Amino acid sequence: MVEQSGTALLLEQICNHHEDKIMPLGAFKAALMGTAGVSAGASVVLLSSQTATSESTVSFTSGITSAYGEYIFKFYNIGPETDEAEFTFNGSIDSGSNYNVTKTSSFFQANHKEDDANTEFTYETGEDHAEATEFQTLARNLGSAADESGAGELHLFNPASTTYTKHFYSRVVDYGGGVPRNWDNYAAGYFNTTSAIDAVQFKMSAGDFDGTIKMWGVK
Amino acid sequence: MAMTLITTNTSSDDATSDFTSSIDNTYKLYIFKFYDVNPATDTADFTFNGSDDASSHSYDIIKTTTYFTFYHNEDDSNYNLAYQAARDLAQSTAFQLLTDSQGSGGDESSAGELFLFNPSNTTYVKHFYARDNAYYSGDISRQNYIAGYFNTTAAITALQFKMSTGNMDAVIKMYGVG
Numbered sequence: 138m139v140e141q142s143g144t145a146l147l148l149e150q151i152c153n154h155h156e157d158k159i160m161p162l163g164a165f166k167a168a169l170m171g172t173a174g175v176s177a178g179a180s181v182v183l184l185s186s187q188t189a190t191s192e193s194t195v196s197f198t199s200g201i202t203s204a205y206g207e208y209i210f211k212f213y214n215i216g217p218e219t220d221e222a223e224f225t226f227n228g229s230i231d232s233g234s235n236y237n238v239t240k241t242s243s244f245f246q247a248n249h250k251e252d253d254a255n256t257e258f259t260y261e262t263g264e265d266h267a268e269a270t271e272f273q274t275l276a277r278n279l280g281s282a283a284d285e286s287g288a289g290e291l292h293l294f295n296p297a298s299t300t301y302t303k304h305f306y307s308r309v310v311d312y313g314g315g316v317p318r319n320w321d322n323y324a325a326g327y328f329n330t331t332s333a334i335d336a337v338q339f340k341m342s343a344g345d346f347d348g349t350i351k352m353w354g355v356k
Numbered sequence: 357m358a359m360t361l362i363t364t365n366t367s368s369d370d371a372t373s374d375f376t377s378s379i380d381n382t383y384k385l386y387i388f389k390f391y392d393v394n395p396a397t398d399t400a401d402f403t404f405n406g407s408d409d410a411s412s413h414s415y416d417i418i419k420t421t422t423y424f425t426f427y428h429n430e431d432d433s434n435y436n437l438a439y440q441a442a443r444d445l446a447q448s449t450a451f452q453l454l455t456d457s458q459g460s461g462g463d464e465s466s467a468g469e470l471f472l473f474n475p476s477n478t479t480y481v482k483h484f485y486a487r488d489n490a491y492y493s494g495d496i497s498r499q500n501y502i503a504g505y506f507n508t509t510a511a512i513t514a515l516q517f518k519m520s521t522g523n524m525d526a527v528i529k530m531y532g533v534g
C-alpha cells in the first residue's frame with residue numbers, strides 16, 4: 138500500500154507552483170497558511186502525488202479536511218496486472234481504517250472497438266450502487282498489456298461536511314482488455330453519510346496495478 | 357492553466373446568489389463551483405441566468421440549451437438515462453435548471469460545476485456547460501449534464517443562481533481561468 142508523505146507533497150506543491158521563478162513572500166505565506174483575503178495566485182493546490190508500482194491499493198489518508206471545499210483526484214498510467222479488471226475507489230470516515238462508506242451512484246459509458254465492429258452507449262447496472270458499501274467503479278475492463286492503461290479525474294465535494302451527504306463524480310477513459318476498445322466511463326453519486334470523509338482509497342477489482350494518482354485541493 | 361478564485365458567495369436561507377462584478381474580459385473562462393446547495397422547499401430546482409446590463413441586472417438572457425440525466429434510486433427500484441425535454445430551453449429567457457426536484461432534507465444537497473466561456477465577447481454567442489450530482493427528492497442520486505449558449509452578442513456581466521421556488525443554502529465560488 139502506498140501512503141503519502143506530507144513533507145514531500147508540500148515540497149512538490151511549492152516546486153509545481155514556482156518552477157523557475159521565486160514566489161513573492163506574501164503569496165508564499167498565503168499558499169502555505171491559507172491567509173484569508175490574500176490571493177495565493179493559484180486556487181488549485183497539489184496536495185499529494187502517489188505513484189504505484191505493482192501495488193494493491195493507493196490510499197490518501199491525510200490532507201482531506203475542511204481546508205478545501207472540493208478535492209480533485211487526477212490519475213493516469215493506470216495499468217492493472219489482471220486483464221479486464223475495474224479501477225475503483227471508496228471513502229473512509231475513520232482515517233483509512235475502513236473503506237466502506239454507504240453510497241448511491243449511477244454509471245454510464247460509451248465504448249468503441251478498434252475493429253469498428255461495435256459501439257455502445259449504455260447505463261451500466263452492474264457498476265452502480267444502491268446504498269452499498271462496496272467500492273465504486275470508475276473505469277471498466279482495463280487492459281493489462283504493457284501499453285494499455287486508463288486516465289481521468291474524480292471530483293469530491295466538501296468531504297468534511299457533517300451536515301450533507303458528499304457528492305462525487307468522475308470521468309475516466311481507458312484502453313479495454315479483451316477485444317481492444319476505447320471506454321469512456323462516467324460515474325456519479327453521493328456518500329450517504331453526514332460523517333466527514335477523511336480518506337480515499339483506489340484499487341483494482343482484482344490484482345495489483347501501476348499508476349499515478351494526484352490529489353488537488355480547490356480553494 | 358491557472359485558476360484564480362475571484363468570489364465566494366455563501367448563502368444561508370437566501371433567495372438568490374448573485375455575481376455582479378468581475379465578470380469581464382480579464383478571463384476567457386469563468387468556472388462556478390457549487391456545493392452544499394440545499395433548498396428550503398422540497399422538489400425545488402437549482403437554476404441560473406445571466407444579465408447583460410451593467411447596473412440594474414435583470415436576469416433574462418435568451419438561451420437555447422440541452423439537458424440530460426442519469427439516475428439511480430437508493431432502493432435500487434429504478435435507474436435510467438434520459439434526455440429531459442421539460443428541462444431544456446429553446447430561445448427562452450427563463451432560468452436554466454442545473455438540478456431538478458432536489459430534496460430539502462437536512463442532509464440533502466447538490467454539487468457541481470458550471471463553465472461559462474468568454475462572457476465579455478461582443479461578437480459571438482456565449483457558451484456554457486455544467487455537470488453536477490444531486491440528491492433528488494425521493495432518495496435518488498441524479499447526475500445532470502447541461503449545455504447551451506446565451507444567444508446574444510452583448511457581454512454577459514452578471515450571473516444569478518436561485519431555486520425555482522423558496523430560499524436556499526449554498527456555497528458558490530467563481531473562478532477565472534486564463
